[in-house]
Amino acid sequence: MIKKLFEWLLSPMGRVAVLIGALSVFSLAAYGIYTTQQPPEQPIAFRHDIHVNLGVQCLYCHPGALRGASPGLPTQNKCWGCHQQIAKTNTSPRLAVLKDYVQNNKPVQWVPVAQVPDFVHFKHRPHIAAGLNCETCHGDMSKVEIAENPQVMNMGWCLNCHRDRTADNVQNNPDNDPGVSALLHEKRTKLTDCGTCHY
Amino acid sequence: MSKQLSRRDFLKLATAGAATSAVLTGCGPASRYVKREPYMKMPEYTYNGLSTYYATTCRECAAACGLVVRTMQGRAIKVEGNAENPVNLGKTCARGQATLQGLYNPDRVENPTQQGRGKGAASQMDWDAAIQVVAEALKNNDPSEIAFLMGTAPDHLFDLVSDLANAIGAPAPVRFGALSMFESRATLSRAAEELFGQSAMPYFDIANSDLVLSFGANFLETWISPVSFTREYAQMRRGKPRKRGYFVQFESRMSQTAAKADEWVPLRPGTEGLVALAIGKLVAEAKDTAVPASFEAIDPAEVARTADVKLETLEHIAQLVVDSEHPLAVPGGTAVGQTNGLATAESVLALNAQFGNYGMTGGVYISPLGPNQDEYHRPASPEEMLNLIWKMKDGKVKVLFIHGVNPVFELPSHLGFLDTLQYVPQVISFATFPDETAVASDYIFPDHHGLESWGYQRAVVSSQPVLSGAQPVISPFFNTRATADVLIAAAQQAGGQFAEALPFADEVAFIQSKLSPLVGDPDGSFLAPEINMFSAYFQQHGGWWKNDPALSAPIASGALTKKLDPGVAEFSGEGEFFFVPFVSPTIGEAGANKPWLQELPDPTTTVTWNTWVEMNPETAHELGIDNDDIVEVMSEAGSVQAAVYLYPAIRPDVIAMPFGQGHTAYGQFAAGRGANPVNILSIHFNAAGDLAFAGVKVNVKKTGRKHELARMEGKVGVYEFRKE
Amino acid sequence: MTSNLELPVFTNNSEAELGGKWGMVVDRDLCTGCQACVAACSMENNVPFVGETDMAYGRGMHWIRVERLWEGLEADYQEVKMTSYQPLMCQQCHNAPCEPVCPVYAAVHSMSEDINLQVYNRCVGTRYCANNCPYQARVFNWRDYTDYRPGNTADNDPSWSVLQNHLNPDVTVRRRGVMEKCTFCIQRIHKAEDTAKSEGRDVRDGEVVPACAQACPANAITFGRIDDPESMVSKAAETSRGSLLLEEMRTQPRVTYLAGGA
């Protein structure tokens, strides 16, 4: 019985069947990976590239990043603050969605894209204070239409950076200064401590 | 507004992506799977991921503690004490901490409801119709036949209703609450009146005393203002260098307060007054001074026999008094809740006079009035409640407005409040929760929860006059409306004298009108030139209070000359045991619908989630009763059933039960849980009109059933298999 | 992923480490057993309630519990005495017995704060740490208590979720099969440290107050830096009344208890 199956598989028809099977498994996997790489559907197809290229600062719409844990998402009031003064708002079909939200007083249910699980207490402020730019983690938003997450934000990714930046090496401590070494050690203790993010 | 609201950040809305990443990183299990929906129309400033703190007032009891509530993105997430408020100085009790579970209680009344007294289907209505109903109730009835029944707290709503009642010629609103009943506030203020000629709440300066003799006063639990008393207790114990205050409690069972005492003296219930007088006499003898008239007729040896206490103990305590600098005696709790309660309270006050501590450090004072108050209004005594019930029965009440109190549950059922409701054509409840009284009403026009509402509240016991301020910390969660707003709107709609009585745009305008006399008062906690700024500061600081204590010394002249004869209290019923109901320290009168309060262990027995019957193991042994046996406690007024806790620190002739459970309504956490001991209280008042709640004798019968009490303690290690 | 794989280091018992960082003093003489700390802790740390049945079986989730025992139970009732109330939370031992027994580093020492951590998302639920804790300070999520109540007909009643609106976003909500315990309100420590850092200063004494100490009406709980001899907590711990619980275990707890009574 099993032998017969093997024999059939070696026949031309069998080989084609194997090929089709392998292809479909592969394409399913590819499709699966593709879907995870797509930005989620947003209630408003907000164009990051246009806004960033117009010179709108990240912190204008996400002000919490500077002060607190979460960067915040803008309410419709913030959108409307500019858009009600812009003529295009009344003409563009894309902006009709926004108008609809404002006029019907509906909240915009933005879908956040860069997320960590609930048990990770990520705070924006210390990262900005450490001199990181938004695009270090979130990618260059001037080139992205709909916001998407440029990388898998898992623990290894976090730790890699934490370790690189606190390693006592030429890059971080060019003069081999013992004071800097001690400081780096202290920082490393803090930045690789489980309790820094998990509680 | 949507019923399901965001539990955490709006910024962390669940997405398919998040779910996938959670599973892939093995994190799914720890994250929440709660449905998240955004909070509608959040103001921009709540979007920044930072917390906002609002100062307000705790409404869980009438003590008027100041709170600071941490909110985030439109959610109140943590209650903290307001460090500025002189009542609690930043501290809170367990009930205050759990107030959020009242705010977010799944059983709240969400819409104005035509309730039809719980018969037939309840139907929702809109607020316009509700206001119409109230307006018509006001307009179509003779003002003298309108009754207002309110909670104990002396707050802005009481002022508003008083003004309204006054203007239209209705009887003054009646304030009541089980706590005020168990505190015997009427007796205390009456005793003050009798001895000092001044109806007021006496103020006991526990903090500066170095010897506290407490006659049943459970001031660390629920008595009047437990947080401030606990603070003062701590001050008394460890506040002074090198001198630790000493504390003796006279009580028939070891309550939480008695557990903290250095000496617990279990007296036979009803003899506390005699013991106070005996100590007075012994002190006078020990000091070699003349025995004042109040104590003359007392024979300490006889008292010791009556009270079932050793004479040496009394002598020893008298010696403690002689040796101490600032002795203080506090009456309260079960000692006052007897038929001779008034005389007991007077005896204890007289004992203080004997100590010579009136108006002295660590002594007895008269509490100051609230900043915007001209005389002391105390809550109704149960006797006054009975008068209201008789009035209702006689058909002299055509419409009854109830707010902030649940008399069906809190009053002894023997008083017949529930039955009497049928004689009232229209009962309108403003309850936030579907409690027993609300369910038995015609309408429920739900008020906001305390954390959603404006207001102010006077602190009754505080060395400074305090007006604790309240403001909404979140926008209302359900379709509720402030009762003050409803009454104002209804009065406007009713027109005429009603509109004139309440000429305000809304609740806030009324509150400002009551605050305006304080504007410019230089002695206050802040100074503001005009009312709007005053209001803003009032909200910001969580109230307004005088900077300096305004305690006045009682007039001691009459205290030691009055002939006092408390005698032994009379007990109703033929039972074998004295019955001591006490307010559950963790649940209080209205905490049963908050699951975390249910889960808090009782400080003495560590029982959670249920009612228990405290019984001395010796007694239980004689009756063949074991732990967790359900017993029937029978008085002449009725019987209740609950499981037994063999409590080693209770007199063998005393049975005690906590009050707070035994709800038949009040939401899923409260209903059908435990038993309500006030239902077996028979109706005996003391001379001040307070209920002699501890003046009942009961019998105990085993039912043969068992219910394992949910104890925090391991029974095994604490009682059975003990390490010596 | 990377070659940089390091095993976490256990304590080396250097003088600096033995000194500790955060500490607490509990005055048993002041504690009135009022449970305010328990309620405050539960509300701050999203501690779920478990219902009557599980509570009766010893599955309460309280991170802090107020213990009391009896003295003189054999004697006459008048002689019976209750021992001083003793609020008991995780003692944040320096030599914590719970840590080395965890196979996955879920119970692990925080080197930067010198307290014990329970990393909920790492926990696989062997419950060894709880067995090994001499103080019995650890509690286990026997069920998904936050999301529904077993034995309640309203198991999946959406109205439950209303009750969860007060959940603190700074603290993870734990699910079934995970051990948890008092964290000294590490979220508040972090918040204060962040604030201090952004203002370019050290954390002030009294700036970090855990929920229990904040609520305690009797001020029986003091919290702060024990490595600072000037802090309130260091001074409170110095009194002759101070002692450590189960000191003979040599766990180096960070909580000092002051004796009750005179």
Next chain:
Amino acid sequence: MAAIAKPLSRRHAEEHEDPREHLMHDPLPRGKMNEMVMEAMHETGWKFWVATGFLTLVVLGALVYAWYYLIMEGLGVAGVNRPVFWGIFLVNVVFWIGISHAGTFISAILRVLKVESRRPFTRAAELMTTFGLVQAGFSVFMHMGRVWLTYWMFPIPNERMLWPDFHSPLMWDLMAITTYLLSSTMYLFLPLIPDLAMARDRTEGGWRKTFYKILALGFRGTEGEWKNLTTAMNIFAFAIIPVMFSVHTIVSWDFAMASRPGWSSTVFGPYFVIGALHSGMAAVAIVLFLLRNTMKHYKYFIRPEHFDTIGMLMFMVSMAWAYFYFNDYIVPWYGGDVWAKLFQEWAEKGPHWYLWYIMLFCNIVVPWSILWNRKWRRTPWLLAIAGILINVGMWLERYIIIPEGLTINRMPFTWRVYVPGIEIALTIGLFALFFLLYMLASRLIPLIPVWEVQEGQEAHLIRKIGKAEISTLSDME
């Protein structure tokens, strides 16, 4: 024998026993013997299917479904609480690891010591080892709060950059049990090869033929193959003995390394090993009794003499166990630790005091009163009953150490009693699974190492031919 008036001494009895009572002295032709074993494997009566069906139902209901329910609901459905964080699951782990020990002990130690009477039952005992470890593994997984994350305990590089903690006795346990499972499976497999080859040669086509063909690894019985096989078996027999001792010592460290009163004891290592042997020996007796009475022709292979051997071992182990058990008392007594003293008082006078007495009765009184008598030792059903009772006793011993003992800790405020919940169903399910696995195995592989029996018989035959001193086969090895 009945004719002899005075009771015989042991030596005397041996001399007067029928030598044909000994399997080695009662040879059958090899072909006949192979035939018998194959027949026992192939001929399956309705009783077997009924029993299998019943056990399958029990496994599905009490194990599979109950476990699913446990995982979905959380451990709240079990009886664990604070402070009894470990319950019957861990009792089962220790119990099953204990059971699994005897298999290896019997086959490895007896093989190394060249005890002839081991020959027919080594296989049955080794199979018990492997299946017992499977049970133990399941019990561990049931015990875990989040079993779906077990892989976090494996030392594999991962994106979290986290290793498991090798300080934890549980990690040592994981390593030890995995090692033991692997080595005991190998050790089960090696002596099985000639029998599988025999089965292959006696099977006519079908899936069975393929099955045996694959597993027999092309064994043909050449001199070189036998030589390699015996070498491998010898290496394993010697190597597995320290593994076996270490595994249960390490299991005992789960307890001994904890800072709990009554657990933290230096005597726990040997005490657990002896305890394991105690239950394991008894389990072998039960299994042999069952095989003898259910399998066709097995009465030929498994004879009273084998029960005699097992019985003697049981008796010896029981005495050793008693010694260690009371040693365990002396250590805390000498140490004077008040908590350890309470722990013992709790076992003796606590609410479940009767468990302690049942345990002593089963573990000491029963073996000591039955096993001293040679005649009783040779009565299979009596030995089976003793075995069951000893296993009950040993299970209770673990129960007293774990859930009972966990009640006693240094915080009397928390002491609570343990009441098992879903553990009962899962324990029943596990036992059913054990028997089910055994029954399925009895259909697939020869449970008698028939080549070893034949080898032994041949060796004896050699000795018998001519009266000269001729060494036995095992001596020649």
